[in-house]
Amino acid sequence: MGSFDSFSEFLAMGGYASYVWSAYAFFVAILIFNIWQPMLARKKYLRQLLRRDQVQQERARARQNREKMINDSSS
Numbered sequence: 001m002g003s004f005d006s007f008s009e010f011l012a013m014g015g016y017a018s019y020v021w022s023a024y025a026f027f028v029a030i031l032i033f034n035i036w037q038p039m040l041a042r043k044k045y046l047r048q049l050l051r052r053d054q055v056q057q058e059r060a061r062a063r064q065n066r067e068k069m070i071n072d073s074s075s
Contacts, residue, residue: 004010013020 011017
């Protein structure tokens with residue numbers, strides 16, 4: 001392990017362990033966030049797209065029903 005004589009010295013990082021390991025933890029947290037956040041945004045976008053499509057289909061059905069009622073009443 002380079003210039004460290006034991007694993008405990010490696011973990012202590014020459015007295016700077018709290019700085020070193022917190023920097024690694026911060027890096028990992030940011031890395032996870034950068035992977036996770038776009039996945040959530042994509043999922044939200046797909047849900048909105050699906051809902052928009054459902055609304056358009058409902059409107060088209062309502063329009064067809066309205067036209068059918070108008071045609072039936074005029075006959």
